[in-house]
Amino acid sequence: MKKQIICGVVASMLVLSGGGATLGNAADLNFDLIASAAVTKASGTCGAKVTWTLDDEGTLTISGTGEMANYWSTVKQPWAKYSNFIKKAVIEEGVTKIGSFAFNSCTNLTSITIPNGVKYIGECAFRYCKNLSTVTIPDGVTGIDNNVFEGCTNLSSITIPDSVKSFDSEAFKDCSSLKSITIPNGVTYLWYGAFMGCKSLEQVTLPDTLKSIGGNEFSNCSSLKSITIPNSVKEICNDAFYNCSRLKSITIPNGVTKINGNAFLNCTSLSSVTIPDSVTSIGANAFQNCTALSDINIPNRSISIGKNAFRSCTKLLSVTIPENVTSIGDKAFGYNDSGRIQNFKIRCYKGTAGEKYAKQNNLSYTLLDDKVNPMPTAVPGECCVTLSWGQVEKAEKYAIVVNVNEEWVIVEKTTENTYKLCGLEPSSKYRVAVISMFNGEWYTNFSDAITVTPNAPVYKYPTVTDIEYNEEFHQFRLTWNAVKGAEEYGVAVKIAGKWKVHTCTNKTSFTSPKLRPGSIAEMVICAKVNGEWDTTAINSRSFSVTVK
Numbered sequence: 001m002k003k004q005i006i007c008g009v010v011a012s013m014l015v016l017s018g019g020g021a022t023l024g025n026a027a028d029l030n031f032d033l034i035a036s037a038a039v040t041k042a043s044g045t046c047g048a049k050v051t052w053t054l055d056d057e058g059t060l061t062i063s064g065t066g067e068m069a070n071y072w073s074t075v076k077q078p079w080a081k082y083s084n085f086i087k088k089a090v091i092e093e094g095v096t097k098i099g100s101f102a103f104n105s106c107t108n109l110t111s112i113t114i115p116n117g118v119k120y121i122g123e124c125a126f127r128y129c130k131n132l133s134t135v136t137i138p139d140g141v142t143g144i145d146n147n148v149f150e151g152c153t154n155l156s157s158i159t160i161p162d163s164v165k166s167f168d169s170e171a172f173k174d175c176s177s178l179k180s181i182t183i184p185n186g187v188t189y190l191w192y193g194a195f196m197g198c199k200s201l202e203q204v205t206l207p208d209t210l211k212s213i214g215g216n217e218f219s220n221c222s223s224l225k226s227i228t229i230p231n232s233v234k235e236i237c238n239d240a241f242y243n244c245s246r247l248k249s250i251t252i253p254n255g256v257t258k259i260n261g262n263a264f265l266n267c268t269s270l271s272s273v274t275i276p277d278s279v280t281s282i283g284a285n286a287f288q289n290c291t292a293l294s295d296i297n298i299p300n301r302s303i304s305i306g307k308n309a310f311r312s313c314t315k316l317l318s319v320t321i322p323e324n325v326t327s328i329g330d331k332a333f334g335y336n337d338s339g340r341i342q343n344f345k346i347r348c349y350k351g352t353a354g355e356k357y358a359k360q361n362n363l364s365y366t367l368l369d370d371k372v373n374p375m376p377t378a379v380p381g382e383c384c385v386t387l388s389w390g391q392v393e394k395a396e397k398y399a400i401v402v403n404v405n406e407e408w409v410i411v412e413k414t415t416e417n418t419y420k421l422c423g424l425e426p427s428s429k430y431r432v433a434v435i436s437m438f439n440g441e442w443y444t445n446f447s448d449a450i451t452v453t454p455n456a457p458v459y460k461y462p463t464v465t466d467i468e469y470n471e472e473f474h475q476f477r478l479t480w481n482a483v484k485g486a487e488e489y490g491v492a493v494k495i496a497g498k499w500k501v502h503t504c505t506n507k508t509s510f511t512s513p514k515l516r517p518g519s520i521a522e523m524v525i526c527a528k529v530n531g532e533w534d535t536t537a538i539n540s541r542s543f544s545v546t547v548k
Helices: 002-017 020-036 353-360
Strands: 040-045 050-055 059-064 088-091 095-098 111-113 134-136 157-159 180-182 203-205 226-228 249-251 272-274 303-305 318-320 325-328 345-348 364-367 377-381 384-388 398-404 407-414 418-422 430-438 450-452 464-470 475-480 486-495 498-505 509-511 520-529 543-546
Touching: 059 095, 226 249, 325 353, 345 353, 353 364, 377 450, 384 430, 398 418, 407 418, 475 520, 498 509
Parallel strands: 059 088, 088 111, 134 157, 180 203, 249 272, 303 325, 318 345, 345 364
Antiparallel strands: 040 050, 050 059, 377 384, 384 418, 398 407, 398 430, 430 450, 464 475, 475 509, 486 498, 486 520, 520 543
16 A cells, blocks of 8 residues: 555656656655645643644644643643743634633743633633733633633733623733723622733723622723723722722712722822712721822711721812711821821711711811801812812802902802802912801801812914915915804914914905915914904914915
8 A cells, every 4th residue: 555655656746747857846846745734743632532732833722522621830731841832722613611721821822712612711721821912702601710811911802702600810810901891791790800900901891790899800900090880789899999090080889888998099090989878888998099089978877987098188178977977997087198188177067976086186177067168179170160069968058259359259159069160360369168058148157268270271273274276376275173262363474574464254264365486475373262362372383385
């Protein structure tokens, strides 16, 4: 049989050659075809009915039926000595489980094919596969075990099917290129640190079935700016959003009963948080060092507040502590690392935990059993400020008052808890207060007045979007964008170093008269807003036109 095969090869070579001169070419062709075929580098078993083959191009193929074997840090996978050589992994149909540590530390693995028959991915299966950039998990996988994709630093995209019902601890820890993730409906728990250290993560979609946000779940996700927590969540565990330095706002849904220790520690951009009436405890350090947080609403129910809960929240200058708060931990309010925060004030009720805390810490406080005015907070805008304040018990309405020439003048009355004060001079300082009405009379105590400073207006200049030339008549046509509030536009030309308005128009275009070819004009478009021409930065935004 062997002799017949050899003769067949020789015969085909002779037919291809057409003569001895080209016989060598046929031999070369035969050699090239043999050389381009992948050759098995190593092989073996990796399960009761599962085998593996690694070829010399770096493709690892897993085939057979049933589950792959599990491996550990002390019991290496059989291809461990080739881990840096493996570039591609193909798991064939028939395999139902990817074993633990299966591809752990295959640092040059760039591609993985997972068939629909796989139901489970074992722990650390792809840990430290730092060149793996995209993964599609097939429909049918029900669970992702501990640390499956930990340290896959190049992983930027992953598709998770609705069949997945559980994410175990640190499943995507330190996937530093992952930008978005959608957790499918049906997942009830995210265990410890599932997305910890995903520093590029910007968008997270959580399912309505989720019951808890685990400890360190999103800690050190420094690109996360906002997240919606579904109404199904009952608990936010320790360090859940620790060091999410760009997180700006969060709404905690009604139904959450516990905000555990360090939950929002070092969320330095967090300026707004809503705590629902369902919360019964706020853990130690829960909002510590949230330096942008200026207002907090504590529910009026039996609730305990842990030590340092709001420590170093340096913009939080006033807090209202309801009657039913049961305990307040050491330095929970009014402290930073240097000691007590200057001008910090507590509003509380006589004989309550709030009054006790204020007295023990020698903090300024006002009893709400008496008539009080709210302390407003202010957000500056263009020539205006937006005031907000908390509800005052038994207050019938509120008045916004401004100090004018040492006299307090009411500028508006409202039953709302916010008001936009407009018509202010930019960069000027104003003393403003909000006072309350009780039994038809204004409570004219201005001790809680604040100083506000509006911002200067930001104008958008007209920007030329198109210049058209007519060479036959030696003209040009300018088109620019509209400016909000502009009454008219001026087309100005620089002559002898001075700007002169050539044409005024209420349109956003201008066609020049017939001009001399080759002449150059330095020009600018100005807008008239509130009766005045805006000539700010006029030289830096000018442009030149050469007549054709």
